[in-house]
Each structure stands twice: as structure tokens, then as C-alpha cells.
Amino acid sequence: MLAVGDDRQHGGNDGYDDDPAKHYSWDSTVPNHARLSVGDVIALWDKKQLIGVSVIQAIDTGSAEKRTYFCPRCRKADFKRRLRQKPTCRCNQCEALFDAPGEKIRTVTTYRSRHGKAWIDGRGLLSGPELRALCDSPDSQLSMRSARWEKLRDALLATGQEAAVKALIGGPRSPIPGGHITQEVRVRVGQAEFRKTLLEEQGEQCAFTGPTPAAALEAAHLYSFAESGEHHDHGGLLLRRDIHRLFDLGHIAVDPATRTLDVADAVDGYPLYGQLHGKPLSLSLRPEHEVWLTAHWRTHRSER
Structure with a gap:
């Protein structure tokens, strides 16, 4: 630069x-x-x-x-201002000499x-x-x-x-080891069906940011699925993958008083997310959504 x-x-x-x-x-x-x-x-x-x-x-x-x-002759912006010669400007493209450039x-x-x-x-x-x-x-x-x-x-x-x-x-870095290991993981039963239902109900759009390809959308529970293990009716929204992560962390929430997005200071400095602050959701909320989103708000904005 x-x-x-x-x-x-x-x-x-x-x-x-x-x-x-x-x-x-x-x-x-x-x-x-x-x-x-x-x-x-x-x-x-x-x-x-x-x-x-x-x-x-x-x-x-x-x-x-x-x-x-x-340049007033060729209308190109590629010219040089001369400090000790007259006329004061010379175009690098057409070599025209002039005192007053065109402007817009x-x-x-x-x-x-x-x-x-x-x-x-x-x-x-x-x-x-x-x-x-x-x-x-x-x-x-x-x-x-x-x-x-x-x-x-x-x-x-x-x-x-x-x-x-x-x-x-910084100093030299040690090589990052590669390869693969086998691990046992917990899989959410019914997650694929839950996502399919949300796509049918809400279409290919992130509830917070608008139209989004289905491949980039995740079925976001509005409550802790890890604690309940249940897929509640109207208990989820489709969110873009990065937005889903920030929502789970409480960096993005929905203000129940205004039904607009609230972006926390931790990510407000990033233009991609800061511009969402105060914006309305891209779909209409059902009463069940509002109940879960209010609980999420109280959890992550209780100190306000």
C-alpha cells in the first residue's frame, strides 16, 4: 500500500x-x-x-x-502536475499541456x-x-x-x-502434525429432518441476513439442544453458518422489544457484522420463536 x-x-x-x-x-x-x-x-x-x-x-x-x-483533451485521469513549468499539467496519455484540468x-x-x-x-x-x-x-x-x-x-x-x-x-514455528485419528462422537438424532422442515417452512434464507444458498444454511436451535435433546416445533431458524456460531455465543441476539438484531461489541467492529445492528429480521416470527429468542436475550444481555 x-x-x-x-x-x-x-x-x-x-x-x-x-x-x-x-x-x-x-x-x-x-x-x-x-x-x-x-x-x-x-x-x-x-x-x-x-x-x-x-x-x-x-x-x-x-x-x-x-x-x-x-485531462480536458483525452479525459483520462493520468496526468502530472508540474511545479516549475507552465502550463502546470502534462497528460501522460496524450501528452497534452494544460493549466486547468477537467473535474467532476x-x-x-x-x-x-x-x-x-x-x-x-x-x-x-x-x-x-x-x-x-x-x-x-x-x-x-x-x-x-x-x-x-x-x-x-x-x-x-x-x-x-x-x-x-x-x-x-515472531520466532520459527514448529510443523503442525497431520494425519487422522478415529474418535467417538455424539450425533444429533433427527437433525437432518429438523433442517429439512425449516427449509420447507422458511425457504433458502438466513433469518438474520436474507437469501442464502441452502448449502450455507444451518438449522439453528433457539435453545440449548445439548440440554434438552428435543426438536421443539417452531424452535429453530435457518442461519448462515457464521451467523449461527455468533448467535450461539451471544454475539448476535434479537432484541425482543424492537424485534431487531443486536450486535455485541465483540464483533461490532467487523463491518460484515456491525452493519446488521438494528436491522429487522428477514422473516416474520411466530409466537414460539419470540419466546425462545426472548430467553436467549435474557441469557446473553442480562447485564445490560
Whole structure:
């Protein structure tokens, strides 16, 4: 991820307000804008050297009006602003010279990574050319470029600066043993029939997030099946597998007063789940559902 501060030639836009050790900003006009996820390793550089490495702990999203600029002749955004020459702009595509670029305003999705907690300063470890060589496309001029973590890790290990590298990536890991073992497990009797019944009643949709392929849906009991061992009529909802797990842990619940989703602080920082907070369910609840969901709420929100 390119972060070069006030000296950067932005050309087609007004730039971004970055603080490399804490956050990095971009928007939906940037190539590869949607490829980053929470948990990804990121390396920030300033064209000359590595600035630092971190892990994304959250990505904040929003919406904004963005002013963009373009060459008035070919209408491309690929031009350079010249500091000491007139006209002040030169197009890299059609080579036109001009003082005032064309401009337009568009609505964009904004993104900001939060990565301050895991930040490790990397200045002096790798040069710009060394970092370019690690990218999947070394000749790319994009500000956000994909690379393999294994390549970055090996390059850092080869620097000979053992203390800095260990702080960055930790010590060597022992191989994880593989193979298989045979174990006895308890199987829920009637679970397949319970799920089939819910699919017939509720269709292929997650009760919390909406239409979902059947392969990704699980039959979620609204009570502890482990304790009762019974499949109660109207005692379950179809939930996406990840949502089912978070529901069982109490990270997602249904507020009985508003019949809307309540997302706990533990997962609210993840956009995928935080956006669900306050949203209504995707299906109408039966009275039996409401009874079980109220009991679930009292169990996991009793301290509120």
C-alpha cells in the first residue's frame, strides 16, 4: 500500500489523509479497493523503502462526495502536475499541456483500515525495488498491489536484522502434525429432518441476513439442544453458518422489544457484522420463536 505523504503526485484526485502507523484510507475508485479484509497483513511503503507492516484489525466504510480531475483533451485521469513549468499539467496519455484540468464530482464508498495495534516500524529493512519485486505484478503502478506473505516474510528474514524481524513476524514455528485419528462422537438424532422442515417452512434464507444458498444454511436451535435433546416445533431458524456460531455465543441476539438484531461489541467492529445492528429480521416470527429468542436475550444481555 503506497503512502508517501504530502509529496505524492495525486493527479486525478485530492489525495487521502493517511497516518501509516495507525490508518490507511482509500475509496471505491482505487483498483483492488474491495480485496482487503480484516486480518490481512499489509505493508506500507513510500516508493523508496518499507515504512512498516501491520495486520488490519478493522475496516471502516462510509460514503462521500469525491472530486476527481482529468485531462480536458483525452479525459483520462493520468496526468502530472508540474511545479516549475507552465502550463502546470502534462497528460501522460496524450501528452497534452494544460493549466486547468477537467473535474467532476462522484459519490464513492470510502474505506479506512485501522491497524495501529499491530504496527511494526519497518524503515531500513527493505528498499523500494526490493518491495516491487515481491508484488504479484512487479511492474504495476497501482497504489494497492497484491503480494504473497511468504515472499515478504522470507525477504525480511534475509535482511539479517534478527531482532527487528522477530518482532515483526515472531520466532520459527514448529510443523503442525497431520494425519487422522478415529474418535467417538455424539450425533444429533433427527437433525437432518429438523433442517429439512425449516427449509420447507422458511425457504433458502438466513433469518438474520436474507437469501442464502441452502448449502450455507444451518438449522439453528433457539435453545440449548445439548440440554434438552428435543426438536421443539417452531424452535429453530435457518442461519448462515457464521451467523449461527455468533448467535450461539451471544454475539448476535434479537432484541425482543424492537424485534431487531443486536450486535455485541465483540464483533461490532467487523463491518460484515456491525452493519446488521438494528436491522429487522428477514422473516416474520411466530409466537414460539419470540419466546425462545426472548430467553436467549435474557441469557446473553442480562447485564445490560
